[in-house]
Amino acid sequence: MNFPRIVLAGLSGGTGKTIVTLGLCRAFRNRGRVVKPFKKGPDYIDARWLGLASGRYATNLDPFLMPNDRLKALFLEKGLDADISIVEGNRGLFDGKDVDGSCSTAELARIIKAPVILTIDCTKMTRTVAAIVAGCKAFEDGFNLAGVILNRTAGERHRNILRSSIETYTDVPVLGMLPKFKDNPIPERHMGLVSNTEYDAVDKALDTLGRMAQDCIDLDAVYAIAAGAQEGLSAAESAWTDIVPASGEKPVIGIVRDEALWFYYEENLEALERAGAEIKEVSLFADETWPEIDGLYLGGGFPETLAKEISENVLIREHVRFLADSGLPIFAECGGFMYLGRDVEYEGCLFPMSGVLDLSTRLCPRPQGLGYTSGTIVHDNPFFPLGSKVIGHEFHYSLCVDNKEASPRYALDMDRGKGMADGHDGLVRGNIYAGYNHIHALGAPCWAGNFVKAAAEFKRGRKA
Template sequence: MNFPRLVLAGLSGGTGKTIVTLGLCRAFKNLGKSVKPFKKGPDYIDAKWLGLASGQSATNLDPFLMSVDKLKALFLEKGQGADISIVEGNRGLFDGKDVEGTCSTAELARIINAPVILAIDCTKMTRTVAAIVAGCKAFEDGFNLAGVILNRTGGDRHRNILQKSIETYTDVPVLGMLPKLSKNPIPERHMGLVSNTEYGPQDESLEILGKMAQDCIDLDKIFEIASNSGNIPQNEEPLWSGIELVSEEHPVIGVVRDEALWFYYEENLESLTKAGAKIEEVSLISDDPWPEIDGLYLGGGFPETLAPELSANKDRREHVSRLADSGLPIYAECGGFMYLGDDVEYEGTKYPMAGVLPLSTCLCAKPQGLGYTAGKIIQENIFFPVGTEIVGHEFHYSLCISRTDSNPSYALKLSRGKGMADGFDGMIKNNVYAGYNHIHALGAPCWAGNFVKAALQFKKERK
């Protein structure tokens, strides 16, 4: 199968590849093209901004979180019908989870047979950029470096030397040269870009980036490169294999989606639907009443920055606590698990939370867990059978502190990652499973069906 596609990569994090990708997505959208964005790696915030820039929700691709066949199937399903699919890489082009570069952006580009365009920060650099480009092109086999976009360039003299150097010493085309921006249109903080839910002038910022891309990048040449990508090798494994309809009774699973918690892979929600659940979005902040639910999914997000609002809604906190005590199946990831604790400490103030779990969380100045995770289920729970191998990721600045009078039970023993305490994650209590670890449903196909089964059982018992 063939459709126009490309991967936008950088030499490292912070080189401006997200700004370049956002600009390309908005520029092509403004030209009337249907743009499907993808984000390589475990990233919710960049993916959200890519969706806003393109007008279509972004899909995450990661060879660590799912099999190669699943990844190809996901890319093929979500990319079909778009005029161009644009994949934003993560970290440096060849950076993976080991010295071989496993799960790198370059590996992803090979899997989906996509040309790579490299965004390079040219601050305080001229001729050396040619050596970097030549080195990147020759570094790995089976990898198509189709062009470069030079970012943060100075005046005309700087741009002239950069372009001539690359043209003299390499055969890689320069597809655009972007100026230094006096101010980042989209501010950043400890977890990357500030989320769109907290930043007001979204469309204005994206229009600035789109206009810059139209003025400074050869969009026609980029579209030509994307259109000549060639075929993607067909996959052997169907995308939704392992996720089957559990029941047509459609138990209701509430999914918290508000300003505080909104980190979800859309495939996780889609898998719950395919397994038979009816999804109802609910809020922990709003006073709007909840429907009757048979399960609850609390994703990640920023409960710390919304802690005053979360804490102020005492009725909602008590309602969640009663639901947990009643045996409601509850699955919580990172920010969602923080809400289930006794309190969250942020900037010197403790904010009471739902009190479902005997723990507190405290925000720290440095990351307390960052990167891919792997482990095995060691305790009985309703979501994963004992012995299940789990892969995922964590990215949190909060530290989990269990109460001294508690005897916590953890379902997941990590072989890679920090988790909640000494390499353990997934605290269980009644039918609650909560931890720092994020999973992708395509890499843990049993999760959706088991969640729906538990919700169905709760529904029957309640009746």
């Protein structure tokens, strides 16, 4: 089966692989190619930009967040009708969750049998680049380093030495050499690139990157590498095998998707639909109460940057509190959890939130939780069975403070990660489950069905 695919990797974070990947996506799209982007690892912001660059939403792939068979099945399903599938790696090429490099970008490339193109920041470096390339190629077995793209080169003399060094000491082709940008086309901040909702010149920036790729990268050679990817990639079953559609009338699950909360894996929403729900998007900034819903999913995002506007919408804050008090099933992750609290402290100011939970959150200058998570469910809740294992990730600069919840029950006892309270997460009250942990539906196949079941029960109870 012909399945053109490549993985773009870097030596570490900040080497420019996202800029290169965005440029390639836009350049191939401009050539009339159907491009399907993928993002390795837990990530929402880069994935959003990849979707904008390619014209198709990005799908996340990660060996930690989902079993390999489901990962391969998802990759095949989402990329099969594309001319080229482009996967952006994360962190350094061989960096995983342990000394063995488990769940690294290199491991992902092996799982999906994809050639790797390595992006290297060549600032203040010449001949050493050949040693890096040679070392990366030989470091692990079963790994196909098919080419390199050299980033932040200083001029023609610098580029000539870099190319000659790599060609002299290795057999890895140089596919492109990018100059230093005077100004970053896409600004960055503590969580990586800024979101497109906070940046006005989205198309201009992506067009700039597309022209850069067109001018500085051998696109024909890149496509030939993708088209020559190893055959034999297959999956034993569908990615959605464990998600069983419910019978009966569809419950409506509201998804808050606006400028404040938009961190969602598209597969999570698809899983809810496959489990029998109707999805309805709602907003914290609506000027009237929402249409009738039977469940509510509050994803992550940046509620702190719009905290003033959120706090001023008293109508929706009170509406959410009314829904929660009525027993509506609510699943809230990170930013959504912050919104359920009493208030958010940001840059010295206190902003009222919905007040569903009697606690506050405070934004801190450094990360308060970062990386993969895992734990065991120790309290009953509508979404995960007692005793089940839950894997996910967290990345938050806020801290849960002044928790006045009466006898708070944390459903998730974490053996990896920080959560809300020293290794505990998933605060449960009634039909509410809220915390810092993000899950991927294909790594927690019970979640979608249980969410839909809880919403359906709420719907029936309201009609009784």
